[in-house]
Structure formats: structure tokens, C-alpha cells
Amino acid sequence: MRALVIFLAVGFLSTPVQTQTPPELANNAEQLIRSGDKAGALRVLNQAAEASPATAEAEDRIGFLMAVLGESANAVAQFHRAISLDNAFAPAHYHLGIALWQAGDQEVSVSELVAAAKLRPDVFDYRYHLGSVYLQLHKYPEAVAELKQAIALDSSRTEAWRDFGDALETTGDLMGAKDAYEHAVSKDPQDNAVRNEYAYVLIETRQADRGIQESQKVLATDPANTTALMNIGYANLKKGEFQLAEQAYRRLLAADDKLPAAHYDLGLALKMQDKIELAQREFREAMQLDPSLAQAHYSLGITYWQTGEFPKAMEEMRAAIAAAPDYAEAHYMLGIVLKQSGDLDAALTELREAIRLDPTTPGPYNTIGQILRIKGDARGSEEAFATGARLKRERESQLSDTLEQGMRGGIAPHPIAGPPR
Numbered sequence: 091m092r093a094l095v096i097f098l099a100v101g102f103l104s105t106p107v108q109t110q111t112p113p114e115l116a117n118n119a120e121q122l123i124r125s126g127d128k129a130g131a132l133r134v135l136n137q138a139a140e141a142s143p144a145t146a147e148a149e150d151r152i153g154f155l156m157a158v159l160g161e162s163a164n165a166v167a168q169f170h171r172a173i174s175l176d177n178a179f180a181p182a183h184y185h186l187g188i189a190l191w192q193a194g195d196q197e198v199s200v201s202e203l204v205a206a207a208k209l210r211p212d213v214f215d216y217r218y219h220l221g222s223v224y225l226q227l228h229k230y231p232e233a234v235a236e237l238k239q240a241i242a243l244d245s246s247r248t249e250a251w252r253d254f255g256d257a258l259e260t261t262g263d264l265m266g267a268k269d270a271y272e273h274a275v276s277k278d279p280q281d282n283a284v285r286n287e288y289a290y291v292l293i294e295t296r297q298a299d300r301g302i303q304e305s306q307k308v309l310a311t312d313p314a315n316t317t318a319l320m321n322i323g324y325a326n327l328k329k330g331e332f333q334l335a336e337q338a339y340r341r342l343l344a345a346d347d348k349l350p351a352a353h354y355d356l357g358l359a360l361k362m363q364d365k366i367e368l369a370q371r372e373f374r375e376a377m378q379l380d381p382s383l384a385q386a387h388y389s390l391g392i393t394y395w396q397t398g399e400f401p402k403a404m405e406e407m408r409a410a411i412a413a414a415p416d417y418a419e420a421h422y423m424l425g426i427v428l429k430q431s432g433d434l435d436a437a438l439t440e441l442r443e444a445i446r447l448d449p450t451t452p453g454p455y456n457t458i459g460q461i462l463r464i465k466g467d468a469r470g471s472e473e474a475f476a477t478g479a480r481l482k483r484e485r486e487s488q489l490s491d492t493l494e495q496g497m498r499g500g501i502a503p504h505p506i507a508g509p510p511r
């Protein structure tokens with residue numbers, strides 16, 4: 091009998107134990123996640139991470155499920171393990187890139203997303219998220235290139251058209267941005283944020299009336315949408331419809347009077363109606379809400395210059411420059427006021443700084459020509475006037491081309507505020 095017991099025991103121990111593989115354990119963990127048992131899911135995932143055989147695909151899936159559970163550090167470790175098993179497994183690079191981005195490790199994140207896109211350039215998500223990351227890092231040409239490829243892979247995705255429009259707009263390709271936003275809006279008409287971007291670019295591309303129409307569509311579903319109201323006000327400023335602009339900004343400020351940009355733009359609308367004191371009040375309110383708003387100092391300074399209050403004008407221009415040292419127009423305007431106040435040397439300093447910051451504007455050259463003529467420098471004066479005249483011709487030629495391209499919009503450039511050009 092004893093021998094039989096020993097035989098049975100040996101037989102039992104020699105029977106192979108049925109263990110689950112990592113993919114099977116991952117399946118169990120996913121079911122637990124779906125049922126709401128996160129603690130149980132994590133226990134099973136930890137078992138899966140220790141199980142055999144380990145493959146890149148299994149380790150990547152375990153990492154993904156850990157990321158779903160908020161176990162970021164463990165997820166990153168699993169993705170690294172997957173890559174160590176198969177460096178050509180694109181999903182692991184992609185998931186690692188996303189996890190590292192969320193953890194704030196941007197540099198390594200980008201390198202992993204690039205690796206995924208190179209390994210599988212035919213996958214929309216890889217190209218799109220790489221482009222989106224480039225956009226957030228302000229690497230706009232790279233963003234444009236990747237997002238363009240993403241759209242070529244799947245042109246039905248609203249988010250790709252939206253980000254593509256954003257990247258194009260930032261690089262100055264407003265016509266391209268307009269087309270991209272138009273696609274985005276057509277695919278998701280309920281996305282008011284994208285429609286607002288579309289409206290703004292329409293306004294910037296001399297289609298203010300269409301921009302207003304798009305903004306009104308936003309207001310139809312969200313009557314208090316501040317961006318839509320700002321766009322309507324801005325469009326009317328561009329059209330020269332200053333009373334309508336004033337109405338839009340007052341409607342906006344009635345709902346929220348803590349918007350510095352709205353106070354500033356309302357000030358512009360009032361200024362263009364020669365309501366100088368009211369305009370000054372709005373500029374001051376904008377500055378109080380946002381002391382760094384250089385444009386408000388600049389525009390307030392313009393109103394003081396117009397009323398002959400040169401010391402106040404100089405004070406505001408200097409405040410604008412303090413807030414934005416590269417503000418070429420503020421240096422230019424300060425130079426004009428200094429010249430009119432008789433301080434020619436200080437005026438030359440400011441005008442030359444304006445030229446350094448923006449060498450394409452004719453105005454500073456002409457003012458320098460006037461000062462040098464007063465100082466007896468005939469040759470320098472002639473050279474400055476000649477440069478100013480050449481730049482003016484070039485600008486008029488460019489403006490003519492721009493106007494011809496924008497004829498359908500019917501909106502000519504309108505100087506909102508600033509010194510003479």
C-alpha cells in the first residue's frame with residue numbers, strides 16, 4: 091500500500107501544470123478592467139509580466155493595459171521590455187512615445203514616435219500623433235509634413251484637418267489653413283472650436299462676411315461664445331464697420347467684463363469713430379487687466395499723440411517697448427514723437443531700432459531722412475528717402491497682388507491704429 095501511495099504522489103508531481111501564457115493573462119486582465127475590477131486586473135497583469143514565453147507583442151499589450159490602469163511607470167517598463175525583445179515592433183515605440191509624452195519626457199517621446207512612424211509609415215495614428223506633438227513643440231514645418239501624410243492615409247479624421255489647419259495658420263499659409271479648417275468643419279459641424287478657427291482665418295483672408303456667417307452659426311448653438319463674438323467684432327473692424335464692431339464687443343463685455351482683448355478691440359472701434367476719451371478708457375481697462383498687453387499701451391499712446399500730448403505719448407510707447415522690446419511699431423512711433431519734441435538724436439536711435447526689427451517698412455527711413463536733412467546730412471538724408479521710396483513701391487506692388495487675390499472677399503486692408511506709413 092505504501093508503494094502505491096508513493097507511486098501516486100510521483101505520478102501527480104510529474105503531471106505538467108497548466109499555466110496561462112502572457113496573452114491569455116492579458117485577456118483576463120482586460121475582462122477585469124471592463125468589469126471594473128481594477129485591483130484584480132493589476133494583479134493579473136503583474137502575473138502576466140512574469141509569465142513565459144515573453145514576446146514583444148505580449149509585453150506591449152501588458153504595458154498598454156497598465157497604462158489604462160494609470161500605472162505609468164510599470165507601463166513604460168513593459169514598453170521598453172517589448173522593444174528589447176523586438177526593436178522593429180512599431181506599436182511598442184508608439185505606446186512608449188505616448189506614455190513618455192504624458193510623463194513630460196518630451197525629447198525621448200519624440201524619438202520613439204519618430205521610430206514608430208518610420209517603421210510603419212502607413213499607420214494613421216503614428217503619423218497623426220507625431221504631427222500633433224510637433225505642433226505642440228512649435229516645430230511647425232515638421233508638423234505640417236506629418237499631418238499632411240496622416241491626412242493622405244485617412245482624410246476622414248476631423249482632428250487631423252484641425253491640427254493641419256493650426257500648423258498651416260502658424261506658418262503663415264492662411265489659404266491652406268482655410269481649406270484645412272473647412273474640411274474639419276464639414277466633417278464635424280458641431281465642433282464650435284474648429285468653426286471659430288475657420289471664421290478667424292476667413293476674416294484674415296479678406297472674407298469677413300463669410301467669417302461673420304460662420305461665427306453666427308456658433309452663436310446659434312452657444313449664444314455666449316466669447317471667441318465667436320470676438321471674431322464678429324474683429325471682422326467688422328476689418329470691414330470698417332466700427333459701430334457694428336462696437337456693438338459686438340459691448341455684447342461680449344456685458345457677459346464678461348474681464349477680457350482684456352475685448353476691451354482693447356472695443357477701444358480700437360471707439361478710436362476709429364473719434365470717440366477718443368471712451369477709447370482711452372477701454373485701453374486703460376485692458377492694461378489694468380493685462381499689464382503685459384503692449385498693444386494697449388501703444389494704441390493709448392497713439393491717442394495721446396493725436397491730441398498733441400507728447401509726454402504721455404512717449405510714456406505709453408516706452409511702456410509698450412518695456413512689455414515687448416521687439417515691438418518695431420512702438421520704436422517707430424516713439425521716434426516720431428521724439429522728433430516732434432525736438433530730441434533728434436534720441437529719435438534716430440529709436441527709428442534705427444525700428445528698422446533693425448523690421449527693415450521692410452518705409453516709414454522709419456522717411457523720418458530718418460527728415461531728421462538727417464535737419465541736421466545737415468544731405469547725403470544720408472537722400473539715401474534714407476531713396477530706401478523709403480523703394481520699399482513703398484515694393485509694398486504697393488505686393489498690396490496690389492494681394493488685393494487682386496482677395497477680390498472675392500471684397501475687403502481692402504484697413505489701418506486700425508498706428509503711425510503713418
